[in-house]
Amino acid sequence: MPTLDMMWVDAFTTQPFAGNPCAVIFDADELSPEQMQTIAFEMGLSETAFLMQSETADFRARYFTPAEEIPLAGHPTIASIFALVQSGRLNLADDPVTASLQLQAGTISVNVTPQAESPIINMTQLKPRFLSTHDPAVVMPIFGLSPDDLLPDVPIQTVSTGTPQLMIVVKDHNALRRASVDDKAYLAYRAQSDFFSPHLFCLQGATEHGQTFARHFGTPPDTAEDPFTGSATGGMAAYLWHHGLLEQPHFIAEQGHWMNRPGMAHVEVVGPREEIQAVRVGGQAALVLRGQIII
Numbered sequence: 001m002p003t004l005d006m007m008w009v010d011a012f013t014t015q016p017f018a019g020n021p022c023a024v025i026f027d028a029d030e031l032s033p034e035q036m037q038t039i040a041f042e043m044g045l046s047e048t049a050f051l052m053q054s055e056t057a058d059f060r061a062r063y064f065t066p067a068e069e070i071p072l073a074g075h076p077t078i079a080s081i082f083a084l085v086q087s088g089r090l091n092l093a094d095d096p097v098t099a100s101l102q103l104q105a106g107t108i109s110v111n112v113t114p115q116a117e118s119p120i121i122n123m124t125q126l127k128p129r130f131l132s133t134h135d136p137a138v139v140m141p142i143f144g145l146s147p148d149d150l151l152p153d154v155p156i157q158t159v160s161t162g163t164p165q166l167m168i169v170v171k172d173h174n175a176l177r178r179a180s181v182d183d184k185a186y187l188a189y190r191a192q193s194d195f196f197s198p199h200l201f202c203l204q205g206a207t208e209h210g211q212t213f214a215r216h217f218g219t220p221p222d223t224a225e226d227p228f229t230g231s232a233t234g235g236m237a238a239y240l241w242h243h244g245l246l247e248q249p250h251f252i253a254e255q256g257h258w259m260n261r262p263g264m265a266h267v268e269v270v271g272p273r274e275e276i277q278a279v280r281v282g283g284q285a286a287l288v289l290r291g292q293i294i295i
Contacts (some may be wrong), residue, residue, distance in 0.1 A: 003292040004028060007086065009079035012228040012255075012263035012283040014118045019256065019263040019286070020228040022079035023048040025293060026087065028062075033069065039293065040064035046223045049076040051084070057100035057107045059084065066221040070196065071105035072162025074230010074265075074281050077123045081110050082285035085119060092119060105162040115284070122266075122282035125161035125231065128238035132194050133157045139168065142185045143200065143217075149175040151203070154243050158195045159235040161279050166195040167239045170202050173213065177258070181217045181224075199232035203245065210254035210264065211246075212236065227256035228263030234279040241269040241276060253281075 005026045013019030023043045028036065028050035040048040047063045047070060054060035062069065063076045081099065084090035090099060096113040106126055113120040134156040136147035150156070151169045158164050170176050179200050186198075201214035214236065216229040233253045240246045249269040256263040264283065271277035 002295045004295060005087070005290075006293050007083040007290050008288040009082050010286045010288055011075035011078040011082070012230065012265055012285070014284045014286055016286045016288050018261050019283075020075040020226065020261065021045050021288065022076045024076075024080050024083040025050045026083070026089070028052050031295070035295070036062060036064050037069070041066045041221060044223075046218070046226045047073050047076045049080045051080055054102040057102035058090075059099065060102040062104060065218070066223070069104065070163055070231075072103050072108070072125065072231050074123065074125075074233060075228055077101065077108070077110065078121045078230060078283050078285050081112060081121045082119065082287075085112065086287055103162070108162070118284040118286060120282055120284055122280050123230070125234040125279045125281060127161075127278055128235065128242070128276050129160045129164075130238075130242065131158035131160060131164060134166070134193070138189070139166075142182050142189055143168070143198070144178060144180045144182070145170070145175060149178075154245065157239065158193070159239045161231065161234040161238060163231045164195045165232040165235045166193075166198040167236060168198060168200045169239075169245070170200060172202055173204055176200060176202050176213065176215055179215060181219065183219045186217075187219060197232070199229060199236055201236055205252065206254040206257040206262070209252050211251040212240070212253045213257070214253065214255045215258075216255070225259060227259050227261040228265070229255065230265065230281050230283070233265055233267060234281045237267045237269050237279050237281070238276050242273055244273065
C-alpha cells in the first residue's frame with residue numbers, strides 16, 4: 001500500500017505536548033482535496049498540513065481543519081517549516097534562511113533562525129484587511145457574555161491577514177474565562193457573516209511575559225477550542241495596533257494555558273496604524289513523532 005512520510009509537531013512551544021499540535025504530511029502532490037480532507041478528519045487536530053512542490057515558491061502547503069480547508073493558518077506554518085528543517089528538506093546551517101511558502105491565500109515569506117533548542121520561525125502574514133463590524137447585543141450572547149464584558153469604545157470586527165477572523169476584545173481574564181459557545185446560534189451567525197472563526201482576547205497575559213491572552217473557538221467536527229491560533233494572532237495584532245490599544249508594535253501573545261497546552265508567539269506589526277503593511281508572527285516548535293500514513 002502507498003504511504004507518505006509525516007511528522008506530528010507541536011507549534012508555538014519548545015516542549016512536546018504543549019502549544020498546538022499539527023500533523024504534517026510530506027510529498028502530498030498526488031493527493032486530492034477529498035483525500036486531504038479525509039486525512040484531516042482522521043487526525044482530529046485543529047489543522048493538518050499537506051506539503052507539496054511549487055512552481056512559484058520554495059514549497060507549497062494546504063491546510064485543512066477536520067471540516068474544511070483554511071486559506072492561511074499560523075501554527076501549521078510554524079509546524080510545516082519546522083518539519084521541513086527536521087526532515088532535511090530545508091537546509092538550515094548556522095545562518096538564518098528565508099523560505100517562500102505558497103498557500104491558498106497567497107505566497108508568504110518565512111524567516112528561520114537557528115537556535116540550540118528549536119529554530120525561531122517567523123511568518124510574514126498578508127496585509128491586513130479590516131472588514132465588517134458586528135452588533136455586540138447580537139454577538140456576545142453567542143459566547144455566553146454580555147456587551148458589558150467588552151473592552152469599551154472598540155468594535156467587534158472581522159480582520160483578515162489571510163484568513164478572516166472575528167476579533168472580540170473583552171475586559172479581563174474573568175470575562176474570557178466565562179466565555180463558551182452556543183453552537184446553534186454560532187453556526188447560524190457564522191453562516192450569514194464574513195469570518196472563519198472567533199478570537200476572544202484581553203490585554204492581560206497568562207504569565208508575566210505576555211501582553212495578550214486569547215481563546216479561539218470552533219464547533220464539531222472541528223476542535224471546540226484551539227490551543228494556539230497563529231493566523232488570528234496576526235489579525236489580533238493588526239486590530240490592536242489599528243485601534244490604538246498597543247503602545248508598541250511588538251509584543252508577546254499567549255494562548256492555551258487554561259487548556260494545559262501553553263503557547264507563546266512573538267508578534268510585530270509593520271507600518272503605521274492607518275496603513276499597516278504586514279504582521280509577523282513567530283514561534284518555535286517541538287517534534288512529537290515521525291511516521292508514515294497509509295494512503
